[in-house]
Amino acid sequence: MTAPPTVDVHAHVLLPAVEDLVEGLPGLSEARTLDARRNGPAALEVNRVMIGERVPRLTDPAVRLAAMDTQGVDIQLVSPSPSHYHYWAGEETAETLFRLANEATAEHCSAAPDRLRGLGLVPLQHPVLAVPALDDALARGLSGVEISSHAPGHELSDPAYEPLWNRAEETGALVFLHPFGCTLDERLDRWYLSNSVGQPTENAVALSHLIFSGVLDRHPGLRIVAAHGGGYLPTHIGRADHAWRTRPDAASGCAHPPSHYLRRLYFDSLVHDPHVLRELVRAAGAGRVLLGSDFPFDMGTPDPLGALRAAGLSDADFEAVRGGTAAGLLPRKD
Structure with a gap:
């Protein structure tokens, strides 16, 4: 039997057209100010240089494919940079933005449709646009959508998102949960705590809303992929279980x-520690x-792949994480 391809489900594309769309619009300045408060000046400067160095890998499919070959990755699931969420945008701008982002991501992936699969965006700040955004992404041949951990005034447990969960379950679309920004704000504005602590915190909060609110009971067929190994939740789930067993609320x-x-x-497997990865596999299952x-x-x-090997999983578990499970989630494109 032919081994399944190696599939990386967490990879990003930069979409300059999206940033051109929002440049100068009311709300962007305030959003950038908030981002600066949350990250601090040192992190913003490092980010500026880091992203500048990586623009070819973020925008040029040929450069991306060459890097994939070096890594031993056969297929990438490509999602827009979370900096493109722009959840501050009004309804009209948000609709234009998701259509533009979906189109640009699909175009990027069309350079190698056998190796690049894409995800679109959903403007969570306008729940009424969530289903149209998902449908637009699927119509363009994308595999689903990427969302953050919350939007202003809306947690993922908000009943306003029920149509989105219904539609995602009905279509089998992937929903990639990737936080951007942490509401702990200035408490994390040094030493890049905004990311190293903020991202796993946001993952844990968002997943807890989906679990405790009953979203996953009502939609057992939802295919949600949590970035960063789901943050703190999977390896600290015992405390949540204890609360569920002892407190009626x-x-x-x-x-x-x-x-x-x-x-x-x-x-995803991106936890930066082989011991944590083994625990994630134990808690959630290699599948x-x-x-x-x-x-x-x-x-x-x-x-x-090196990070995965370092976890010392069984051969069967290694192969499931490497690509066996993902191959079943992403239909072939011939």
Whole structure:
């Protein structure tokens, strides 16, 4: 039998057309000010240089494919840089933005449709646009959509998102949960805590909203992939289970202990620690963990297969994470 391809489900594309669209619009300046507060000046300067060095890998399909060959990656699931969310945008701009982002991502992936699969964007700040955005992404041949951990005034447990979960479940679309920004704000504005602490915190909060509110009970067929190994939640799920068992308020929204739902979610492998990766596989099952690199950003790994090997998994578990499970989630494109 032919081995399944190696699939990296966490890789990004930069879309200059999106930034051209929002430049100068009311709200952008305030959003940039908030971003500066949350990250601090040192992080912003490092980010500026880091991203500048990586623009070819973020925008040129040929450069991307060459890098994939070096890594031993056969297929990438490419999602827009989370900096393109722009959840501050009004409804009209948000609709133009998601269509532009979906079109540009699909065009980027069309350079090598057998190796590049794409995800679109959903303007979570306008729940009424969520289903049209998903449908637009699917109509362009994308595999689903990427979302953040929340939008202003909306957690993922908000009933306003029920149509999105219904449609994603109905179509089998992938929903890639990738936070951008942490609401702890200035408490994380030094030493890049905004990312090293903020991202796993946001993942844990967002997944907890999906679990405790009963979203995963109502939509057992949802295919949600959580970036960064799901953050702190999978390896600290015992505390959530204890709350569910001992407190009626914690148990009021979902039918099972929170750990039950880890096997209804998918997680990427990007946890930067072989011991944590082994624990993630133990908690969620190898069939729920997918290879992820965060290509090509500095908080990712340039050697996702090496990081996976370091975890010392069984051959069967290694092959599932390497690409076996992802091959079943991403239909072939001939």
